[in-house]
Amino acid sequence: MKRKQRQEDKGAPKWMVTFSDLMTLILVFFILLFSMSVVDAEKFRAIAESFQQRQVLDFLPSAIDFESPKDDRGEERREPFAEGEFxxxxxxxxxxxxxxxxxxxxxxxxxxxxxxxxxxxxxxxxxxxxxxxxxxxxxxxxxxxxxxxxxxxxxxxxxxxxxxxxxxxxxxxxxxxxxxxxxxxxxxxxxxxxxxxxxxxxxxxxxxxxxxxxxxxxxxxxxxxxxxxxxxxxxxxxxxxxxxxxxxx
Structure with a gap:
């Protein structure tokens, strides 16, 4: 009686596929952590100024309009002079x-x-x-x-x-x-x-x-x-x- 030859699987081993998926998930996890840790410097400075220059609950439900900060009269508020500017x-x-x-x-x-x-x-x-x-x-x-x-x-x-x-x-x-x-x-x-x-x-x-x-x-x-x-x-x-x-x- 002839033995049946064992058919070998083609391609990468099964364990390697699982390992690759695990590495991909870990990479995505660290990318998410990094993206959440990056602070928008402009928005952070705007928030800090809003606490110094106005009452948080005075005129806007939000502390400050990030896109175009306004003063109490509704006019666009200028940023403080940068070091060396004035x-x-x-x-x-x-x-x-x-x-x-x-x-x-x-x-x-x-x-x-x-x-x-x-x-x-x-x-x-x-x-x-x-x-x-x-x-x-x-x-x-x-x-x-x-x-x-x-x-x-x-x-x-x-x-x-x-x-x-x-x-x-x-x-x-x-x-x-x-x-x-x-x-x-x-x-x-x-x-x-x-x-x-x-x-x-x-x-x-x-x-x-x-x-x-x-x-x-x-x-x-x-x-x-x-x-x-x-x-x-x-x-x-x-x-x-x-x-x-x-x-x-």
Missing amino acids: GETEHDQTMDELLQEVQEFLETNELTEVISATRDDRGVVLVLEERTLFNPAEADILPEGQAFLNKVGTLLVAIPNMIKVEGHTDSVPISTFRYPSNWELSGARASSVIRYLLDNYELEAQRFVATGYGETRPVVPNTTPENLQRNRRAVIIILDPTYNDGNTF
């Missing part, structure tokens, strides 16, 4: 006007060769060479330097900005009874500038910080007498309110 522009305009006023003063008084006024991300930066304010190796304000500090004081009274004053020296060592090193000299010069402004103008001491950098931050190499002179300087920074380096105050 408020930051006002800061920029104020700082630019301040810079222009300082530069005009320098030109009128022929001080542009010894005092520079620029602007960077910190704010308006005034750089005064040593000879403008101090005698060599001293930290007392010269009478000639008081005119510019008077202008700075007048400007600072009119604005609320924080002020940072930096003292810088060249690399030539100093060792005197009052100033054992360039650290003490640079710190004393920064403090003298602040003390003069506080003594002569109604300014809050909390707005100021004095920093002495000694010889550690030269603007040019200390290789010639001219470069040494440039590195001996005081820097007054009228800080931009939006600036924060984490270490200034």
Whole structure:
């Protein structure tokens, strides 16, 4: 008696079909979870604003019309200004006007060769060479330097900005009874500038910080007498309110 040959099934094994169906269901499940976890940022912000700016049950059964938010008069409500759209522009305009006023003063008084006024991300930066304010190796304000500090004081009274004053020296060592090193000299010069402004103008001491950098931050190499002179300087920074380096105050 001949045995019947077992007919083999064609195609994939049955277990593989079941396994594929299971994987498909799991994939669909995770897609649903992901879709439910994604938040519409615009609608979320609109809802948050509706709770801040109106009573939920005042005029609409819904907290807010997502498609076209309206104000209480039925007019389309504008979104708040984005960062840098308007408020930051006002800061920029104020700082630019301040810079222009300082530069005009320098030109009128022929001080542009010894005092520079620029602007960077910190704010308006005034750089005064040593000879403008101090005698060599001293930290007392010269009478000639008081005119510019008077202008700075007048400007600072009119604005609320924080002020940072930096003292810088060249690399030539100093060792005197009052100033054992360039650290003490640079710190004393920064403090003298602040003390003069506080003594002569109604300014809050909390707005100021004095920093002495000694010889550690030269603007040019200390290789010639001219470069040494440039590195001996005081820097007054009228800080931009939006600036924060984490270490200034």
